[in-house]
Structure formats: C-alpha cells, structure tokens
Amino acid sequence: MAKVTARTASGFNEYSPSNQIEFNRLMDIIRGTYEKYGFSPLDTPVLELSEVLLAKGGGETEQQIYRFVHGRNDLTMRYDLTVPLARYVAEHESELVFPFRRYQIGKVYRAERAQAGRFREFYQCDIDVIGSTSPVIDAEFPAIINEIFSQFNFGEFTIRINDRRVLNGFFEGIGLAASSREVLRIIDKMEKITHDELVTELRAAGLSDQQIESVLHFTAIEGSNDEVIAQLRALEASEQLSEGITKLEGLIAALRVMEVPESRFKIDLKIARGLDYYTGTVYETVLNDYPEVGSVCSGGRYDDLASYYTNTSLPGVGISIGLSRLFYKLREAGVINPVSQSPAQVVVMPIEQAQISSSAAIATSLRKAGISTMLYTERDKLNKKMRYADRMGFTYVVLVGEKELQSQSVSIRNMKTAISETVAIAELTQHIAL
Amino acid sequence: MAKVTARTASGFNEYSPSNQIEFNRLMDIIRGTYEKYGFSPLDTPVLELSEVLLAKGGGETEQQIYRFVHGRNDLTMRYDLTVPLARYVAEHESELVFPFRRYQIGKVYRAERAQAGRFREFYQCDIDVIGSTSPVIDAEFPAIINEIFSQFNFGEFTIRINDRRVLNGFFEGIGLAASSREVLRIIDKMEKITHDELVTELRAAGLSDQQIESVLHFTAIEGSNDEVIAQLRALEASEQLSEGITKLEGLIAALRVMEVPESRFKIDLKIARGLDYYTGTVYETVLNDYPEVGSVCSGGRYDDLASYYTNTSLPGVGISIGLSRLFYKLREAGVINPVSQSPAQVVVMPIEQAQISSSAAIATSLRKAGISTMLYTERDKLNKKMRYADRMGFTYVVLVGEKELQSQSVSIRNMKTAISETVAIAELTQHIAL
Numbered sequence: 059m060a061k062v063t064a065r066t067a068s069g070f071n072e073y074s075p076s077n078q079i080e081f082n083r084l085m086d087i088i089r090g091t092y093e094k095y096g097f098s099p100l101d102t103p104v105l106e107l108s109e110v111l112l113a114k115g116g117g118e119t120e121q122q123i124y125r126f127v128h129g130r131n132d133l134t135m136r137y138d139l140t141v142p143l144a145r146y147v148a149e150h151e152s153e154l155v156f157p158f159r160r161y162q163i164g165k166v167y168r169a170e171r172a173q174a175g176r177f178r179e180f181y182q183c184d185i186d187v188i189g190s191t192s193p194v195i196d197a198e199f200p201a202i203i204n205e206i207f208s209q210f211n212f213g214e215f216t217i218r219i220n221d222r223r224v225l226n227g228f229f230e231g232i233g234l235a236a237s238s239r240e241v242l243r244i245i246d247k248m249e250k251i252t253h254d255e256l257v258t259e260l261r262a263a264g265l266s267d268q269q270i271e272s273v274l275h276f277t278a279i280e281g282s283n284d285e286v287i288a289q290l291r292a293l294e295a296s297e298q299l300s301e302g303i304t305k306l307e308g309l310i311a312a313l314r315v316m317e318v319p320e321s322r323f324k325i326d327l328k329i330a331r332g333l334d335y336y337t338g339t340v341y342e343t344v345l346n347d348y349p350e351v352g353s354v355c356s357g358g359r360y361d362d363l364a365s366y367y368t369n370t371s372l373p374g375v376g377i378s379i380g381l382s383r384l385f386y387k388l389r390e391a392g393v394i395n396p397v398s399q400s401p402a403q404v405v406v407m408p409i410e411q412a413q414i415s416s417s418a419a420i421a422t423s424l425r426k427a428g429i430s431t432m433l434y435t436e437r438d439k440l441n442k443k444m445r446y447a448d449r450m451g452f453t454y455v456v457l458v459g460e461k462e463l464q465s466q467s468v469s470i471r472n473m474k475t476a477i478s479e480t481v482a483i484a485e486l487t488q489h490i491a492l
Numbered sequence: 493m494a495k496v497t498a499r500t501a502s503g504f505n506e507y508s509p510s511n512q513i514e515f516n517r518l519m520d521i522i523r524g525t526y527e528k529y530g531f532s533p534l535d536t537p538v539l540e541l542s543e544v545l546l547a548k549g550g551g552e553t554e555q556q557i558y559r560f561v562h563g564r565n566d567l568t569m570r571y572d573l574t575v576p577l578a579r580y581v582a583e584h585e586s587e588l589v590f591p592f593r594r595y596q597i598g599k600v601y602r603a604e605r606a607q608a609g610r611f612r613e614f615y616q617c618d619i620d621v622i623g624s625t626s627p628v629i630d631a632e633f634p635a636i637i638n639e640i641f642s643q644f645n646f647g648e649f650t651i652r653i654n655d656r657r658v659l660n661g662f663f664e665g666i667g668l669a670a671s672s673r674e675v676l677r678i679i680d681k682m683e684k685i686t687h688d689e690l691v692t693e694l695r696a697a698g699l700s701d702q703q704i705e706s707v708l709h710f711t712a713i714e715g716s717n718d719e720v721i722a723q724l725r726a727l728e729a730s731e732q733l734s735e736g737i738t739k740l741e742g743l744i745a746a747l748r749v750m751e752v753p754e755s756r757f758k759i760d761l762k763i764a765r766g767l768d769y770y771t772g773t774v775y776e777t778v779l780n781d782y783p784e785v786g787s788v789c790s791g792g793r794y795d796d797l798a799s800y801y802t803n804t805s806l807p808g809v810g811i812s813i814g815l816s817r818l819f820y821k822l823r824e825a826g827v828i829n830p831v832s833q834s835p836a837q838v839v840v841m842p843i844e845q846a847q848i849s850s851s852a853a854i855a856t857s858l859r860k861a862g863i864s865t866m867l868y869t870e871r872d873k874l875n876k877k878m879r880y881a882d883r884m885g886f887t888y889v890v891l892v893g894e895k896e897l898q899s900q901s902v903s904i905r906n907m908k909t910a911i912s913e914t915v916a917i918a919e920l921t922q923h924i925a926l
Contacts, residue, residue: 061802061803062544062547063801064578064582065541066541066579066583067539067541067565068565070537075594078533078534078535079532093836095836095859095866096834096839096864098512098834099509099512099835101507102506103505104538104599105504105558105569106501106504110497110498126558126560128560129603131502133501133558149500150508153508155883169562179539190869192869192870194867194869198867201856315852315853316853316856366496367498368495369495401527401533402527402529415749419750422749426751430527430529431528431529432530432593433530433628433632435626436626437626
C-alpha cells in the first residue's frame, strides 16, 4: 500500500515527551498560581462565528486568521483569548458575579508566515478581572507575575510598570494632547532607534524644540521607584498627570504590602504597550539574563472590554503569558533542558518473565502509595531493560528477581547516584518516598 | 454603534465557572491517574494536513470533519486523537522509546448534526501503549479505569471485557469464519433488538439452525469470571478460541494481582466494539446506577496503528474517556452539582475601605501558606459583600475590621456552618489549614 508521509503542517508545533513534560510543569505553575489568587477557569470554543469573533474588524487581524465556511456557518479559529472573553462576558452578563476573575489557558491560531519561534498554533495564558476599577487589583498582577517567575526559576526578572494616564497627562501638560498617539508610537520604539532618529521623528510629528526637550527629559527619568515618583511630581502639572502619579504611587505601595521584592518592579516611563487598548496601568516583564527574549508577560488596564457586544461599560485589567514562545526561546538559550521522558519516577522490572506477576503487585502497591510507577512488561535481556530505564530518565529502577523474592526483597537502583541496594518489599514505598 | 449579538456557534459548548471547576477536577483525576501509571503527555496540533489526517479515508469520517483550504494548505481539524497518535508515532519512529506510552487529553471536532449531549467540539482523554504485545499491559487499562472511576465517585461501575480472538475463534469453531464480520455486527446490537429479530437477522446472514443455536448459547454464557472461562473451555475448540481464552484468563489473573475489585470487571461475550479496528482484548465501562449513559470508557487492542504511514507493524492497546459527554449526561442526571464559582477557598474582605491594605497583607500571607485566596477589593456595603461571598461559594470569609485589627485579629466566618469566630492574624493560616 502506498504510504502517506507522516508530518505536521508548517508552523504547527508539538513536543517530544520530555519537552512536553517540562512544558506542562510550567503550565501547571501558571494555572496553580492563577487559581491561588482566586481566578476561575474558562474554556471557550476554539471555533467561533466569524461575525462575532471579528465584530471589532481590523484589517491586520483579518489577514492572519483561519476562517472558513462550513454548511451554513462562517467560522473562525480564535486568534487570541481576549475577544472570546469579551464575547463570553457580554453573553453571560446577567448571570456572572462581578468583579469577574477568569483565567484561560489555551491554544490560539494565527495564519502568520511561519518562522523560527513564531507558531501558527500557540498557547496563551491569560488572566483578567472584569468590572472593577479598584487600583488594588492592578497590584495583584505583578504579585502573580512575581510568584510565577520565581517558581519558573529562570533567574531574576523585572516587571516594568507605567500608567497611560501619566503619559497622557504629561503630553497634555506640554500642549501635546492632540498628537499624543503619534508621540506614543515614537516613544514605544525609542529603545530600538538612535537618539538622532528619535529627535528627527519627534520633529516630523510637529513638536517644537522645547516640547522635544520635555519629552527627552521625561523619558530619561530614572532611579528607584520613589525617586521616579518624586521627579514626576516636579513636572508641570495637569490633572490627568496628577491622577496617574497617584495611581502609580498607590500601585507601588500595594506591591510592597504584597511583598513583591522591590528589585523586581520598576516604573519605566517608556512603556506604552500599543496605542489603542490600554488606558491605565501597563506592565511588561523581562528576564534580566535573557533580555533578547523581550517581554515574557505583559498587559494592563482597559476601559471597555466588550463595546462591540454590549452597551454596558466593562472596565478590566489583565495580563497574558505567551508560554509557547517563552518555552521556545529558553530552549534555544539552553535554559530549559528536560531529561525525563516519563512522568513516572520509578520503573519496576522483572529480571526474568517469571517475576512479571510479582512485579505487577509491587507496581500496584507503589501506585497505591501515590508514587508514579511504570511496569516494564517486555521479555528483554536485562542490559536492554537497563538501557531503556536510562534513556527514559527514571529516578529509580526496582529490579524484581527470583533470589530477592525468596527473602521478600527487591533490588533498587538510584539512577542519579548509581547506587543499588536490596530493600524489603514491605519497606519499598517508604524507601522511595523519602 | 450597532452591536453584534454575543453568542457561540451551535454545537460548541462552554461551561459556567462552577461547572468548569468541576470539569477540570475530573480532568485532573484522569490526567493524574494516567501519569501515575507512567504515561507521557502528548499534545498534537488541532489542525493537520488533510492529506495526512485523512490518509485512511472512509466516507463517513470525511462528511463529519471541518476541512478547509488556507493559502497552499488543505487543512482539517482533528476528529479524534488516534489518527494524530498514529501520525506522531510513524513520524518519530526512530526517536521514540518503545513500548511508547502516551496520554493525550484534548478537544476534537466533528461537524455532526448538533443535538442534546452531542457536541461539535468535545474532549477526549486517551491513553495507548504502542509497540508491545505483552498481555500484562492489557490489564493495566482496567486498573486505570478502576482508579479513575473510584475517584470520580459516581457509584459502582462495571468494566466489561471480552477478547476478539474468543469471538473469532468461536465463529471459526462453528464454521462461520467467513461471515464473522456480519455475525459480529448483529451480536454488537443484540442488546437493542428482540430475540426474534436476532434470530431473523442471523438466519438472513446465512446461519444454519444449529449455528444459530450455537451463537445463542455462546452469547448467553454468564456467571462469575471463572465460570465464564470454564464454560468457554467446554466449547468445541479452535486454535484461535483456545488462544483467546488463555489471554482472557491471563488478563483476569493480572487484574486480581493489580487489586481491581472482582465486582468491577466482568467477561461479557457480547462486547465487540466495532468491526474493523480491534483484534484482541476489548473493554467498555458502564455506570451501574446510570446504564442509560452507555459506555463511559472503552477501547481495546489492535494489531496495526499506523499502516497508512509506515511499514513497521505497530501493535497497541488503548482506551478513551469521552469526558464532555459523560459530564453532560451526569449533569442531566443530577449527579454533578457544582457549587463553588471560585477555586479560592477563602475570601478576605475589608469591612471598610480603610482596611484594604491590611486585607491585602492578610491575603498575601494566606497565599504564601498555599491557601487559595481571593481579595475583595470593591467599595461595597457589608451585606452586599456577604451576598457575593455566598454566591461565589467560598468556604471561609475573613472579615478585616478596624476594631479587630487593634488586637491583631480578624473575624472568620465558616460559610458551611455559619459560625463566626475571632482569630488572631498570626494563627489565621493554621486555623484555615486545619
């Protein structure tokens, strides 16, 4: 029979077992932390009606989607988890309890040009709180980021924080309210262009020499969080600027109450996070040792989640971790090096097939004690069995042999230390659990 | 602005937070048990190349799929997790360690006519072992089913077991080898038709009176597992029948070693599980109290997983739990009644907004102790806050008030018992953890 070449479509990724185990471990840390802060799970469909999912429109989005007609339905695969959240909240407005805290961890689809580290199917891990304007909630997101990335153990990290009201208020104060979008766009990329290019662009945007000087002074503000706040207070005031500074101050104070280490959050006035969506606090997170990865977790506060579906104003704040991209980048950088191909710590192996039944009984007792255990079932030579155990990355190999069984014992080998011991079957569970 | 009605496409399901929490709890039980038996996670793409995914062909399948062309790609959404497994194993044959044990829990897509309890997007929870013919592995699946459904706590259940070699061997023995497919098809539905209809159908299939009598005798064999084995041994022998009986006997013996309660597994000679795929052991599982739900977990042994992609013979055995359907049916039956809308056990509430900072500090210490905690941030009246706590289904409400704070205490209310106590902040974590 002619065979079809087994392969996946370009841009669609899947992991080897060892990588998948490590990926799941990271995803469990994210999920566990989101739940520890009281966020409820949501799992919306991957396919939605195009009319609903694309209600917002936008040319760029429409080109990057998987959209097709099936029967009477015009369907689109979700390209983020924010639009489905907006749809869900608008649809269930009358049943939901607000503030509504939800997390969603799921795959999204973008028909982008496939390239290294850019996937057409990838995971997003989102949390949002909808229906609250409380500034204390804004502080919970950096606290969550801190807890997740501490557990990730990828070295130190910095959560950069800004407030769009500070940016807009500053622009207002120097007479730039009307062109603030254009100036924001330039500031957003200032880390990627030279000083001269920056000045040229600001001048092209119509700024006077004095306004340019003010912008350069503003974006150069640095120091500890308290020092930045003090320097902001010294700027010419606008009502919006004062409000923004007060919000930032409140956020910093709440982060201290929540015991987020001071070294891990930093006001950075150059952070804008796009032009249209965010209206208050904005966040992004960089790994200090891997700045080339870029922001690994970002988000912010917005005024109106679901205006395409409902007249109800739904303010919210949220963050997203792009786990697929982060995982790819950190594997490239050699930070993630998974070894174990099995979630089992232990493999139980009969030395000869005559001991398969005793081996099954021993595996059963280990599992009953909550120890993840694989039973080796094949009629192979012992050295092949040991090679298998080594390749799979088990911590312990329990060898069940005729001689040891006569004294109700087994041999157990610690694969990390290469030390073998004879242990009574009755004490095996305790021996491994320790 | 004109609004778009927020809605999902017909046949696409999503849960309320409380149902999603319960659904995830069940999914975690499945995943945890699969991992405890040493199965590795796999997460294949939802979208595959149509040429690859549909290599097997089959008219019925092709009508029930979501298939579309995007750019140069002809793509199909996966309609099960077995074909992607076959593709994965064939693609990575040279890298994988065999026997390859994998589990995959994920959504699959079928463009079926939408109806109650039948979804177009639903979860399957699959495990398979590829590359082993060891009969001990066949016993691990009922052991896993036993462990999962014991934890589910939906009452007693029965794992029905049969072996296709017993069926085929029996047919061979009475001279029906050539028409065994047709007879199997009739037996497969015998629980749904009358005795007379059964006889008529068997006669139409060309069976003699004596053959019909043999079939009726065979399918009427009942009793304990040992009694069924004994009655099978008494039938006229064929080589295949003897082999099948020996396999069944070995399976039963292994299940006893693995401590699966005898009341929960039962040889049932009427189980065939379809015509083409399975070649050895077959399983299905029914809930004793909800037989109308049908089989909640089924599977079996097959000879050749991936013949469309590779010449390598890849025998395997596996089972699948259709969790979305099971969840739907048991909610309908009133067995699943989730109450909590939050994964947090505890909500911390300031009585007045002046205590929000102290409340945040207390929530932080609870979270540091691993207790899932929500911080209530809204400026509402106390009775509105308590209504919220009640609706959300928290176990504990920690009320942070000015007076109690003066003595380093808080008030804690157990929402199940409606008992309130004053507890020192220093002892709060311990109080809740107990």
